[in-house]
Amino acid sequence: MASSIKIRKIAEVLDAQIVCGDSFIDHEVDYAFASDLMSDVLTLDSEQVVLITGLTNIQTVRTAEMADINCIVFVRGKRVTPEMIEVANENNTVLIECQYSMFKTIGLLHEVGVTPVY
Amino acid sequence: MEFSYEVEGGNFAKAGNAASGVKKVLKQLNVDPKVIKRIVVALYEGEVNVVAHAYKGKVLVDIDTSRIYIRIEDEGPGIPDIDLAMQVGYSTASAMVREMGFGAGMGLPNMKRNADAIEISSKVGEGTVVELTTKLTS
Structure with a gap:
C-alpha cells in the first residue's frame, strides 16, 4: 500500500525550490519514478506519481502532461526554462529544482516513505 | 468531430501539440482519464517519431x-x-533525439500497447502512415 506525501513536503525534504505550481503543493503523490528516458515514463500505469529526472527540456513537461504526472523534481541543479514553466502552468504541473544528485534525492524520498512504482 | 495538426520534422519544441489538443477535447467529452492517457501517450509517441525521423507530417x-x-x-x-x-x-x-529523452526503441511498441488497433504502412524514401483506433469507453 502506497503512503501519500504532500508535494510541499517533498520540496522540504529535498531542500528544493518550487519553481511553479504553488497552488498545487498541498496535493499528494503516492509513488515516485526516476528516469531520464521519457519513453519509460510513458509506460507507467500508476497515478499520483512524482517524476524525478535530470532531463530539462520541454519534452519532460509534455511527457508529464500525457502521463498525468502532476509534479516533476529536476535533480543535479538543472534549471527549468521559461518555456517549460509555460507548459507546466497550462497543465497545473508543479516543477521543483533540486541541487542534490539523483541518488541522494531518491534516497531521501525513500527514507520518508515514498513508494516506488514497481 | 475532425481535427488536424501539422508536425514539423526536427522541431522538438512543438512535439506534443496534437496530443495536448486531443487531450483537452477528450477531457471535455468526459472520457475516462485512463482511456485518455492511453490515447494521448500513443499519439505523443507518434508525434515524436515524426519530429525525430521525418521532414514533415500531419495528424488527422x-x-x-x-x-x-x-x-x-x-x-x-x-x-x-x-x-x-x-x-x-x-x-x-x-x-x-536521445538528448530529448527519446530514441530508445520504445515508440512504436508504446503506441501498439496503448491503442486497440494499429496499422502501419511505409514506403522507403516516401514516408510512413500510422493509424491508431481506440474505443472511448473502457
Whole structure:
C-alpha cells in the first residue's frame, strides 16, 4: 500500500525550490519514478506519481502532461526554462529544482516513505 | 468531430501539440482519464517519431461517440523493416533525439500497447502512415 506525501513536503525534504505550481503543493503523490528516458515514463500505469529526472527540456513537461504526472523534481541543479514553466502552468504541473544528485534525492524520498512504482 | 495538426520534422519544441489538443477535447467529452492517457501517450509517441525521423507530417483525428481514429502521416525516409522497428530497443534515432529523452526503441511498441488497433504502412524514401483506433469507453 502506497503512503501519500504532500508535494510541499517533498520540496522540504529535498531542500528544493518550487519553481511553479504553488497552488498545487498541498496535493499528494503516492509513488515516485526516476528516469531520464521519457519513453519509460510513458509506460507507467500508476497515478499520483512524482517524476524525478535530470532531463530539462520541454519534452519532460509534455511527457508529464500525457502521463498525468502532476509534479516533476529536476535533480543535479538543472534549471527549468521559461518555456517549460509555460507548459507546466497550462497543465497545473508543479516543477521543483533540486541541487542534490539523483541518488541522494531518491534516497531521501525513500527514507520518508515514498513508494516506488514497481 | 475532425481535427488536424501539422508536425514539423526536427522541431522538438512543438512535439506534443496534437496530443495536448486531443487531450483537452477528450477531457471535455468526459472520457475516462485512463482511456485518455492511453490515447494521448500513443499519439505523443507518434508525434515524436515524426519530429525525430521525418521532414514533415500531419495528424488527422476523427472522434465519434464510440471511438477515436488517429492517422499520423509523414513525408520522410520510411521504415524499411516494420517488424524490426516494432521490436523494443531497436532504434535509428540520432543523438539529438536521445538528448530529448527519446530514441530508445520504445515508440512504436508504446503506441501498439496503448491503442486497440494499429496499422502501419511505409514506403522507403516516401514516408510512413500510422493509424491508431481506440474505443472511448473502457
